[in-house]
Amino acid sequence: MNAEPADQIRLLEVQALDSRIAQLDHKRKSLPEHAELERLGADLTQLRDLLVAARTEDSDTGREQTKAEQDVDQVRQRAVRDQQRLDSGAVTSPKDLENLQREITSLAKRQSDLEDVVLEVMERREAAQQRATELTGRVASLETKVGEAEQRKTAALSGIDAEGFTAAKEREVLASAVPDDLLKLYDKLRAQQGGVGAARLYQKRCEGCRLELNITELNDLRAAPAGTVVRCENCRRILVRTADSGL
16 A cells, blocks of 8 residues: 555644543543542432431431320320329229229329330430431532532533534545545554554654564565555554654
């Protein structure tokens, strides 16, 4: 294959732009904000689950407290009625008096036990409310961090996309000036060789594979006409000769 030396040099410029576009794509995918947002998202999910659990416990213990307080009130009302019967003198039978006094004593014990239950439930509910308040603050703080990271990511991606768009337009203009057969070979090699299809020969070294050419290879290149498209014997990339090739 033959191509004007200027077209081969232009191919190196296309390669430089392709390499830059690939670097930008890698940069886009490896922004630190991606990992940060993933970590923050996992932490936020965990905190939200804990917050739901704390609020659920608050709700459950609230109902439990209401039920316990109702039980205390019922026992208290019954004890008041019994005490009123005792104080009224309506009960005169010694046996009935004894039974009534025993019931009043039993109700007092029952009320005390139920009041202890109410206190225990109130303590659990207060603890749940405190956890919910703390977790609400932590969730809000983490949501702020997520928002800030999202803003940083958006700004970074915007800059990368703008630079990538410019590079792509420059690449389109340059590539349109490269002969079709040369560009087709270059694109094929670039797909096979990790994104590098053409490399400069610099100081007797291929900049594609970084290997120095031996004397036989160098002599072959010296003998090849300037318009001949040559390939590196080691990596098979298009090898572009320049004034700095060392030939």
